[in-house]
Amino acid sequence: MTATVRAAVKTGIENTEILEFPVPRVGDNDGLLRVEASGVGGSDPEMYRRENTAPCVMGHEVVGTVSEVGAAAATRWGVKPGDRIALHEYLPCWHCHWCRQGDFRLCMEADFFNVKDRFNTLRYGTCNADIAPHLWGGFAEHMYLAPNAVIHRIPPQMSARHATMAVPLGNGVQWAVFDGGAGIGKTVLVFGPGQQGLSCALAAKVAGAMTVIIAGMSRDRARLDLALELGADISVDVEQEDLAGIVMRATGGAGVDVVVDTTGDPDGRIAEQAVSLAAKGAWLSLNGLGASVPLGEVKKRYLTVRAPRGHSYRAVQTALDIVASGRWPIEKLCSHDFPLTQVHDAILATAGRGTEGAIHVTVSPHREG
Known part of the structure; x- marks a missing residue:
């Protein structure tokens, strides 16, 4: 692995630049994910045009392969290097009433509607990229797996792009x-x-x-x-x-x-x-x-x-089970895929700008542009 990781960083209103960050050091309680694909969520175009939310590595519908994991984290998550996972965007406390029910969307550490400062709150896809170790979003070659990450293991044969439909x-x-x-x-x-x-x-x-x-x-x-x-x-x-x-x-x-x-x-x-x-x-x-x-x-x-807001652990696992069943044409939802260098176009496509027929758009960071 190289000493740096490339990421598409929102540096201003509807502006993205490819920047490099140091590879995070993995300790006993965290890990590193090689991003296979990251979906562009329906809320991302709004985030992209919002003021005072840069710098940010966006991308919160993330699927990838565990490349490194600490011993304690491996035990806690039940994963090892080479395992494939899908992530929630939430980075919750894991000990409140809601977390103990697997309803991380309502944890006060993760609840997007109640946190005091959304941009400086640790949450995948919307967090300030100045906060070390910087790689808080899926529009990057690798992503930091925080100790409180919420993960789902996915089968080896599942398409990464299909798996981004989990969220x-x-x-x-x-x-x-x-x-x-x-x-x-x-x-x-x-x-x-x-x-x-x-x-x-x-x-x-x-x-x-x-x-x-x-x-x-x-x-x-x-x-x-x-x-x-x-x-x-x-x-x-x-x-x-x-x-x-x-x-x-x-x-x-x-x-x-x-x-x-x-x-x-x-x-x-x-x-x-x-x-x-x-x-x-x-x-x-x-x-x-x-x-x-x-x-x-x-x-x-x-x-x-x-009001519709977010998803529980059980809902995302059910979604992955639906994808894995093969009974439904999930591939028709996964309409467009872009390389890391075209994250700007991917977000605009989701907003109905510049690309026709976009439904669920993905970014594949290791795809050649």
Whole structure:
């Protein structure tokens, strides 16, 4: 191994440079990962254009091979050099109520919505690269495995690019199934056919949902068509079709049991529509709750409302099991792959800029550019 590691570093707003960092020294409690592939998450374009978040090695959907590991870490993680793993972005405390349940997203050391300083908090893909040992993201040839890292072992034969779906598909499992209750006999409505929405549709169908409906815009036609291959029963172009009419026909007028909004919904319109299309007792996972949402309807319909956020250990492991099953065309989600020198293009592609047809984009740091 060379004495330095190349990494794509965000050095300014929508600007990336290839820089070199010293190879971290591995002690008894930590390790080093040779990155095979790192997915570009749906939140990465926002991070990329945000002020005051540089320097940063982005990339939080990481898959790689353990190249070095300390003795204590090897025992704790159950890994050895040569083993392949997928990482969570979380670097939690491991001793709080939430960590002991495997729900690291809610640990106060890792909870993105509650930490005092997101940029200087240790978390893969968003951490300040000035903090030693610097390699806190997957857009690098190697990455530091911190003592509190959360890992999953993956099979030797699993495609690294497919395995990077662990986090977005894990979100789908969490939001639609574990938090939303999608399962046998349930009807599910998903807003947004991006990587998260497609993952929600797939997770709901794997869980046994009777009818999965996914809604998008006219520009999403290719993704809406793909949704039908990934478990959705009905896809709806809301600009050309009557979503409410389709939902009510599909549910016999009762409304859906589960709603998941993956769009962001800045003005609350989807939240309002979700309430109107929900069955009595439905579970809603909503990104925006605008002032126009009729809270009286929430009470009258006995609805449970949550916000989609992150994933538990069980959700990510379930996602990896879905990938490993070979039953679903995961390769169609993994639309584009870029070398380390084109991280800028990879992030813009995820934002729908410069590259057509991008769904889940990956960066393969050792690929020749």
